[in-house]
Amino acid sequence: MGSYFDGSQPGPFAGGQAGPGQMRDWASGWPVSFMDRQTSSFADFVASYSPDLLPGRGPGASVAPAAPAAPVTPAPAGGGPALRDLPHATTIVAATCHQGVVLAGDRRATAGSMIAKRDVEKVFRSDEFSAIAYSGTGSAGIEVVRLFQVELEHYEKMEGRPLSLEGKANRLAWMVRGNLAAAMQGFVVVPLFVGYDEEIGQGRIFSYDPLGGPYDEQRFHSIGSGSVFARGALKKLYADDMPVRDAVLACVQALYDAADDDSATGGPDLTRRIFPVVATVTADGFSKLSESESAQYAEQVVQERLSSPDGPAAPLHAAS
């Protein structure tokens, strides 16, 4: 990956010769130019100013780790024994609903066979009308989310208007691509991005693969180690244009089913009051359910499961 993103080459907007009005960093000798910005993209700027700040990169790493000369093959899952124990894996679900979209995630992070953390937050507000969640390596995911949040806000401040929803989805794809070198070493990050599209008045879902994207998803989607189970549950529970409350309940049911069958996904912890993080994005903007609101949904699901452990049954014959 010999692009300027990995820091091995100066980019089109890299700080070049210091001109009038540019500060010089006498210590290191290269110009530190915040002036005369050509692009309103924060991530582009960081790539030229200090690429080691980018996700998946360490201090002093200005060159990407040597990519294999052979065609790309995925690294052995989790890298070596030490790297395999970095916390990862999860289930995230997203579902569009009436005038909005719901994004929910479980709270567990596993390292090998151990539960590394019980109360991880994987669902974040990326800006007023969008939200992002990630699956994969925890620390790499947090970095990507953080960079993405700053990227969106930075653009809005520079330009005086927020990016379009597609613009945001594309920028995220670029960041996922930038993490590719780390992903090939096993530190994969795959986000799920949702937003309220003000132009069409609907919620939208964008998914990614380790190389980028975005893929426009209809109705609902799920990512992570438990996604196969969550998707199966949502297939039976989801209805088009559901009210927001119903969509939230469907997502919580789907997360419960994922936790039921995937050891890397955590179900609601009633003793410790740790519940799935649920966020909604509607015309009123981003909103995260409070702990008590989330608890209500989770407790309702658990209560019903006491009598029907497999959850609500779907009718065998579709209503005619």
Next chain:
Amino acid sequence: MPFGYVSPAQAMRDKAEYARQGIARGRSCVTLEYDGGILLMAPNPSSALHKISEIYDRIAFAAVGRYPEYENLRKAGITYADITGYQFDRHDVTARSLANYYAQNLGTIFTENLKPFEVEIVVAEVGDRPDGDQIYRISFDGSVTDEPGFVAFGGQADQVSAALKERYSADMSLTDAFGAALAALSTSGNGERNEIAANQLEVAILDRTRDHRAFRRIRAARLEELIRDSRPDSKTDQNTSPETPPSDASSGSAPVGDDGPSPPA
């Protein structure tokens, strides 16, 4: 290029004079503290090109002078703030460090450039409590001044500052602060009051109580409302803070014209 020999002292004086004249040609801008935060106001006929902008969560930027120059500084300031917040934490971005960054930059530009930047900028930060509010003024040569309470800069800064000082008091409400700022900006040299219409004003606040991003522009209906409410003749019983009414009644004269070297209309 300079013709013949010019002593460095003379060259500096010329540059300073040039910059001062450029800044004095435009309109003034005011920044003042009120009980809920910080108010920034400037006459600006353009609704798209701003003199007052957001830099970071609790930090705002206001400038007078040459638009391309202060627009460049604005973007550099946002970059500086976002990089610092990203490298460390959002709480580690302060107006003081930003003011120092501007001072360094402007100082270098003043010394090394053929033409200095004809700008004067203010960086304001709202604290969790009123005693945490800060206002810094950075002038074209990079000198920084701490301006507690209120500041007027650019244009006929002395006049506007004097008018503002008469009307300002600590812990004013937003309506009162708005009225004081508007009155100060509307005062022209001979004591007359020139009305500034809502569409000729750019107003923003840093609201202490807002989560995350404190900066908020005041526009349209809300702006009209504030202009109405802050007029001395529309004072209600709740309005207890003293306010010196303007010397004449409003003559209804047309809003003062364009802005000199500021954003094109």
